Structure formats: structure tokens, C-alpha cells
Amino acid sequence: MRKIRFVEHKIVLILSLIILSFSSWCQTECSECYGDGKIITDIVECSSCSGHGYNESHCGRCVNGIIDCKFCDGRGTYYKKNLTYGWTDLNGNPAYNSHIVGWNIECASCSKTGEKRCNQCHGDMLVRNKCSRCEGNGNLFFSKTCGECNGSGLDYTVDHVDYYESGKIRSEGVMEHYNAVGEWNHYYENGNLESVGNYDVGVLVGTWTFYREDGTLERIGNYSDGVANGEWKYYHEQEFLVEKGELDHLKKTGKWEGYFVDGSIRFIKIYESGVKVGNWETYHFNGNLMYIGRYENGLKNGFSRSYFESGSISSEGTYLDGIHTGVWVEYYESKQRKKVISYSDGTNRGTFKSFHKNGGLWQRGDLLDGEPDNLWKSYRDDGSLESSGRYKDGRESGLWYGYHPNGETSHELNYTLGVQIGKVKEFDESGNIKSFGAFDKDKRQGKWEFYFPDGSTMFKAEFTDGELNGKYKSYHYNAGLNESGFYSNGTESGKWTKHFKNGNVDSEGERIGSVEHGAWKYYFENGNLKMSGKWINSQADGKWKIYHSNGKLYQIRLWEKGKLLEVLVCQDGEGNKLNKGTLKNGKGTFLEYDTDGKLIKKTMRE
Numbered sequence: 001m002r003k004i005r006f007v008e009h010k011i012v013l014i015l016s017l018i019i020l021s022f023s024s025w026c027q028t029e030c031s032e033c034y035g036d037g038k039i040i041t042d043i044v045e046c047s048s049c050s051g052h053g054y055n056e057s058h059c060g061r062c063v064n065g066i067i068d069c070k071f072c073d074g075r076g077t078y079y080k081k082n083l084t085y086g087w088t089d090l091n092g093n094p095a096y097n098s099h100i101v102g103w104n105i106e107c108a109s110c111s112k113t114g115e116k117r118c119n120q121c122h123g124d125m126l127v128r129n130k131c132s133r134c135e136g137n138g139n140l141f142f143s144k145t146c147g148e149c150n151g152s153g154l155d156y157t158v159d160h161v162d163y164y165e166s167g168k169i170r171s172e173g174v175m176e177h178y179n180a181v182g183e184w185n186h187y188y189e190n191g192n193l194e195s196v197g198n199y200d201v202g203v204l205v206g207t208w209t210f211y212r213e214d215g216t217l218e219r220i221g222n223y224s225d226g227v228a229n230g231e232w233k234y235y236h237e238q239e240f241l242v243e244k245g246e247l248d249h250l251k252k253t254g255k256w257e258g259y260f261v262d263g264s265i266r267f268i269k270i271y272e273s274g275v276k277v278g279n280w281e282t283y284h285f286n287g288n289l290m291y292i293g294r295y296e297n298g299l300k301n302g303f304s305r306s307y308f309e310s311g312s313i314s315s316e317g318t319y320l321d322g323i324h325t326g327v328w329v330e331y332y333e334s335k336q337r338k339k340v341i342s343y344s345d346g347t348n349r350g351t352f353k354s355f356h357k358n359g360g361l362w363q364r365g366d367l368l369d370g371e372p373d374n375l376w377k378s379y380r381d382d383g384s385l386e387s388s389g390r391y392k393d394g395r396e397s398g399l400w401y402g403y404h405p406n407g408e409t410s411h412e413l414n415y416t417l418g419v420q421i422g423k424v425k426e427f428d429e430s431g432n433i434k435s436f437g438a439f440d441k442d443k444r445q446g447k448w449e450f451y452f453p454d455g456s457t458m459f460k461a462e463f464t465d466g467e468l469n470g471k472y473k474s475y476h477y478n479a480g481l482n483e484s485g486f487y488s489n490g491t492e493s494g495k496w497t498k499h500f501k502n503g504n505v506d507s508e509g510e511r512i513g514s515v516e517h518g519a520w521k522y523y524f525e526n527g528n529l530k531m532s533g534k535w536i537n538s539q540a541d542g543k544w545k546i547y548h549s550n551g552k553l554y555q556i557r558l559w560e561k562g563k564l565l566e567v568l569v570c571q572d573g574e575g576n577k578l579n580k581g582t583l584k585n586g587k588g589t590f591l592e593y594d595t596d597g598k599l600i601k602k603t604m605r606e
Helices: 003-026
Strands: 062-063 066-070 079-082 086-089 120-122 131-133 139-142 157-163 169-176 179-187 193-202 203-211 218-224 227-235 243-248 251-259 267-274 280-285 289-296 300-307 313-320 323-331 337-344 347-353 362-367 371-378 384-392 395-403 409-416 423-426 433-440 443-451 458-465 467-475 480-490 490-501 507-511 517-524 529-536 538-545 553-560 562-572 590-591 599-605
Touching: 243 267, 562 590
Parallel strands: none
Antiparallel strands: 062 066, 079 086, 131 139, 157 169, 169 179, 179 193, 193 203, 203 218, 218 227, 227 243, 243 251, 251 267, 267 280, 280 289, 289 300, 300 313, 313 323, 323 337, 337 347, 347 362, 362 371, 371 384, 384 395, 395 409, 409 423, 423 433, 433 443, 443 458, 458 467, 467 480, 480 490, 490 507, 507 517, 517 529, 529 538, 538 553, 553 562, 590 599
């Protein structure tokens, strides 16, 4: 009895569930559109996103007769944001497309006539057209915007848009079978077009046009099966054609031409599968030939010649497998020889000669692997020897000598690996020492002394890395100290004092950055004070006192930032007052007198 009642209760429960199910499904007639192709029932309230049964956050779940596809891709798979890998499903697999369907978007709804509206088919592929029909086998056929979408949800054609993180459009076009098809536009983040062209099953085909970020045309060319092939054109930033030619699987082939802004020919080059071959020519802007030569297997071979813009030859010679051979000659535009280089045995070993414009020998020496080697000498245009020394591994080595036109030694320099190091001596034309010091890495270093022709000291200085740094003293010729002071990193700094030949002080004061600053005093040769005042960055400022040579006060002048404002006091050599003039605030007459009080100059200042 209990068993019968249990069965009865079970039957009632099943019937209740069936009735409840029908009450929620019986609104619209349509087969399942996206799922696995199985018909759930002939009458459904709404179809699921995919039929896979995921229900995370309403994914694939019916809400008020509309599928809520929050965080769903087009196939009903639920996705969540992963900070490391972006959007992933519950198993950590990446999203099928670059974007998720969106938030609370109507995913699928069916009417009694079988029409179905798909706001989004898959991922970020927006489809605004109604479905053409829903078939009982679960196949859904879309209008031309979406193409065909079958029961597995894999076959479709949709509009596609990619975005930068800033929200700006990166690219837009059509996707079919998850592959780009048809014309696509790609953009820079500033909104300017980057490229436009066609895809076929995800690979570049046909003509593509590329632009620079500022919007100017960069190049136009053709692709086949995703590889650059056919004619390509390259453009200057000013958008005139600069180069064009054929590519064969990314490699230059055949004749390539370059152009100037006016469209005239700039060069003609020949390639074979990316290798330089045949005759090459370049031209000056005026149309005259600049260079002509030949390539074989990517190397220069045979006779080569270069030209000045005027049309005269600038250089000529022969190559053998990319190496100079025989005699090479360079010319001045006047057609005089400039250099003659003789190469032997197909190597860059030979002799070098250069010439002055008057035809006289300038330099001569040996070459090894194209670099100076062994003894080299240079000459003036009058034929006198100017310098001599040796090279090793292409760099100066050991002692180098310079010569005066009379043949006397002008200097002795010591080189190590092309760098001046060690003691240096300079001599005048009579053979007297002119200077003495040391170099370190091509820069003057330490104490240096310079001399007058009679051997007396001209000045003494200290250098650090080629700059004056430290004590400095200069001397009068055949007399005593002239000037003394300090240098800091190449500029005059600190206290400086200048002397007359009789030893009396000429001037004294501070310098900053090689200009007078602060209090300064100036003297007559007899030792009497001539004037005193203050400088601010080499501009007179404040009160300046001017004196007669007998030591009596002459004038007191008021200055402001280098501008004379007023004469406060004016006296003759006996202390008698003189007319100061009308100068006020820098405007008016300025009067100057001699010691006896005689007016010697009158100027008007404005």
C-alpha cells in the first residue's frame, strides 16, 4: 500500500514538473538556434546561447524570455577577467575573440514565424539583421551581414572592430570563420589611417596602402598569399614618389628607379632575387650623371666612375669582387689630380699620393688594407716638408715631427695608438724652444710653459683635460710679471692682478666666469689710484670714483647695471668744483675735463 502511494506521489510530482516546464516554455515556436542542433521542444520560451548549459552569472540562462549573455561569447561560454591573461573561461582558456559579447545584451529571441534577431553572433561581432529563418535541425541562416551560422556556432561572417586600451579604434573590417576577409582599415592611436587593404582567409592580398602616423602617404604595394609581390612604390614625407620597383617574395627584383621631388630620375638599380646585379646609375638633381658602375653577385666589379654636378669626373677606377684594384684617381673639379692610389694583387695594399690644387705633392705614404701604414710625409704647396711620422694599424705611432718652411723642426709629438701621449716640444724658426708640456689622450695636461724668441718666459699655465685649470702667470717681454690669476675649468676665476712693465699694479679685482665682478681698482703707471668701483657681471654699478693722475678726486659717477645715471661730483686737479653737466637718470649732458679743468668733451645722453 505504501509502495502504491509512493508511486502515485512520484507520478504526481513528474506531472507537476512537466506542467511547470510547459508553462515556462510555451510562448514562442522556434527550434534552438545556437546549440548543438538538438530540438529541446517544439515550443520554447527562449533558446539558450549555446545549449552547452553554462549558467554562471546568467550565461545561457533565460530571463523574461530573453537570453542574458553577460560575459558570454557567442557560443554561450562564460568568461571572466584575468589580470594576467585577459578574458578566460572557467578553465582558464583564453576567449575565442578579442572581446566579450557585452553586458545584458539581448542574445536571442524567437517569434512564432521563426524569425530570430541576433544582436551579437559571436564575441564582439555585432549583427543587426534578422535571421532569415530558423530550421528544425538547429541551423540558423543569417542575412548577408552575418552570412551563415550553423548549429555549432562556428560558421559566420560579421563586422569586426578592435580597439586600443584608450578606446580608440585600432582596426575594423569583416571576419569570416574567425579569419579577416575583404577590405580592412588599420589606424594609429591618434585616429589617422595606418593602412588599408584586403584579406583573404586571414592573409594579405591585392593592393595595400600604408601611411605615416602624421597621415602622409608612405608606400603602396601588392601582396599575394600574405607575401609582398609585384610593384611597390615608396613616397617622401612630402608625398612625392621617391622609389619604385618589383618585389618577388619580399626581395627586390628587376629594375628599381628613384626620383627627385620634380619627378626626374635619381637612380637606376638592378636586382636579381634581392642581389645587386648589372649596371647601376645615379644622377644629380640637374640631370647630369653622378655615378656609373657594375655589380656581379652583389659585389662591385669592373670599371667605376663618379662625376661632379658640373659633369667633370670626380673619381675613377676598377673593382674586383668588391675590392679596389689597379690605379684609382680622384680629381678636383678643376680636373687637376687630387689623389692617386695604386692597389696591387687585388688587395687594399698599395701607395697613396695626394696633391695641392696647384699640382704640387701634398701627402705620400703606404696603404695596408686601405689604411695608412709605415712612413708618411706631408708637404706645403711650395714643396717644403710640413710633417713626417709613422702609422701602425692605420693610426699614428711613435714620434711625429713638424717642420717650418725653412726646414727647422717646429714640433715633436709622441703618439700611442693614434693618441697624443707624453711630452711635447714646440720650436720657432730659429730652433729656440717655443713651448713645453705634456699631452694625455690628445689633451694638454699638467704644467705648460710658453717662451718668447729670446727664451724668456711668456706665460705659465696649468691644464686639466685640455682646459686651463689652476694658477696662471704671464710676463712682459724682457720685463717682469704682466698678469696673474686663476682658471677654473677654462674660465678666469678668483683674484686677478695686472702689472705695468715697471712693476706697479695696473688693476686688481675678482673675476667670475672670465668677467669682472665685485670691487675693482685701477691705477696710473705712477702708482696713483685711477678709479675704483663695483662691477656686477661686468656691468658698472653704484658709485665710481675717478681720480686725476696727481691723486686728486676728479668725479664721482653713479651707475646702475652698466648705465651712467648722474655725475655727483666734478673737480679739477686742484680740487676746484667744475660744471657737472645736466645728466639726470641717464639723460642730459655729460662733461669731461683735463687735470687743469679744461673742458675736452661734451656728449648728450638720451
